[in-house]
Amino acid sequence: VVAHVFLIMWGYALQAGKTLGDIVQQTITSVEQLPDMGKAAIGTGLLFVIAFLSVGPVRRRLPYDSWYHVHLLTYAAMYLTFWHQITTGNEFAVQPSAKTFWYGLYGVVTALVLWYRVITPVRLNLRHRMRVEAVIEETPGIVSVLIGGRKLHRIGAEAGQFFRWRFLAPGMRFSSHPYSLSAAPRPGLLRITVKAIGDHTSRLRELEPGTRVWAEGPYGALTAQRRSRGKVLLVAGGVGITPMRALFETLPGASGDITLLYRANTTQDLALWGELAKIAEERGARLMYAVNSPDGERPDISADSLRRKIPDIDDHDVFMCGPPGFAQSVYDALRGAGVPARRIHHESFEM
Numbered sequence: 001v002v003a004h005v006f007l008i009m010w011g012y013a014l015q016a017g018k019t020l021g022d023i024v025q026q027t028i029t030s031v032e033q034l035p036d037m038g039k040a041a042i043g044t045g046l047l048f049v050i051a052f053l054s055v056g057p058v059r060r061r062l063p064y065d066s067w068y069h070v071h072l073l074t075y076a077a078m079y080l081t082f083w084h085q086i087t088t089g090n091e092f093a094v095q096p097s098a099k100t101f102w103y104g105l106y107g108v109v110t111a112l113v114l115w116y117r118v119i120t121p122v123r124l125n126l127r128h129r130m131r132v133e134a135v136i137e138e139t140p141g142i143v144s145v146l147i148g149g150r151k152l153h154r155i156g157a158e159a160g161q162f163f164r165w166r167f168l169a170p171g172m173r174f175s176s177h178p179y180s181l182s183a184a185p186r187p188g189l190l191r192i193t194v195k196a197i198g199d200h201t202s203r204l205r206e207l208e209p210g211t212r213v214w215a216e217g218p219y220g221a222l223t224a225q226r227r228s229r230g231k232v233l234l235v236a237g238g239v240g241i242t243p244m245r246a247l248f249e250t251l252p253g254a255s256g257d258i259t260l261l262y263r264a265n266t267t268q269d270l271a272l273w274g275e276l277a278k279i280a281e282e283r284g285a286r287l288m289y290a291v292n293s294p295d296g297e298r299p300d301i302s303a304d305s306l307r308r309k310i311p312d313i314d315d316h317d318v319f320m321c322g323p324p325g326f327a328q329s330v331y332d333a334l335r336g337a338g339v340p341a342r343r344i345h346h347e348s349f350e351m
Contacts (some may be wrong), residue, residue: 237322
């Protein structure tokens with residue numbers, strides 16, 4: 001976008017017999033005099049604001065809701081910048097067929113956005129009528145929310161996927177957050193497990209049974225369809241255990257084929273541990289945890305330690321979910337242990 005604006009304005013300035021230093025004035029003149037350039041300037045400004053707020057250090061300082069709603073302005077930016085393409089673009093101004101094609105292209109994209117971002121969620125929620133069934137405290141600071149509804153198995157959700165959840169309770173109606181399913185979908189029940197790390201997540205424990213729930217999804221490709229090997233290693237960091245727990249329960253496999261490695265700061269932070277132990281016992285799966293020592297020293301999760309614990313790790317598919325720093329360090333260790341990149345399937349999160 002920067003190159004487009006700079007080069008176009010430079011070209012206009014050269015045509016007018018001006019120098020490179022006159023580009024700013026040429027830009028102002030073009031915005032004032034050319035059709036639809038004022039809209040394009042506003043749209044371009046919005047894109048710059050969105051890009052600035054999406055830079056890592058800035059993004060981490062913003063509340064999730066603020067970043068999400070500002071990001072929706074991308075739609076407005078694309079709409080505003082569309083019109084000057086038609087009125088000032090030579091290819092479109094003099095060729096009706098090209099203009100018709102361009103309108104059609106944008107029209108199809110607009111229809112797809114309306115279908116998947118508006119119509120599909122409305123249909124899903126009118127059909128399934130989801131409500132909070134119960135809120136259960138798993139460990140200090142981590143709660144599970146049980147969500148009931150009509151024929152939820154027909155949503156098509158799979159273990160490892162997530163929804164965007166909106167709880168229609170005071171103070172939460174305008175907040176939509178992504179949370180993974182922490183158990184395999186049941187005909188009338190879905191479950192999410194969330195750690196309290198912000199205003200929205202902290203309020204989940206206060207939800208009352210019967211609270212209406214608005215969901216969008218399912219999203220995500222961290223599902224059994226990514227599997228290419230008989231043996232699978234699941235790696236979870238902190239609350240990243242939620243999609244891993246669902247996969248641990250549902251991934252097909254013989255005894256010894258499925259291994260779960262769960263990283264947490266302390267044993268008290270191992271959410272859903274009782275469920276995981278029961279699943280491991282019933283399936284003949286392997287369950288391991290890695291927590292800090294009493295003096296705070298982090299456990300060794302390196303290529304060497306992984307090879308010692310799982311000698312044939314290079315013959316595994318690996319599914320992984322956790323904070324970005326954890327995910328990157330484990331990814332490097334897996335690559336060092338000989339696991340090909342194509343067999344490392346990961347979903348990182350940052351709240």
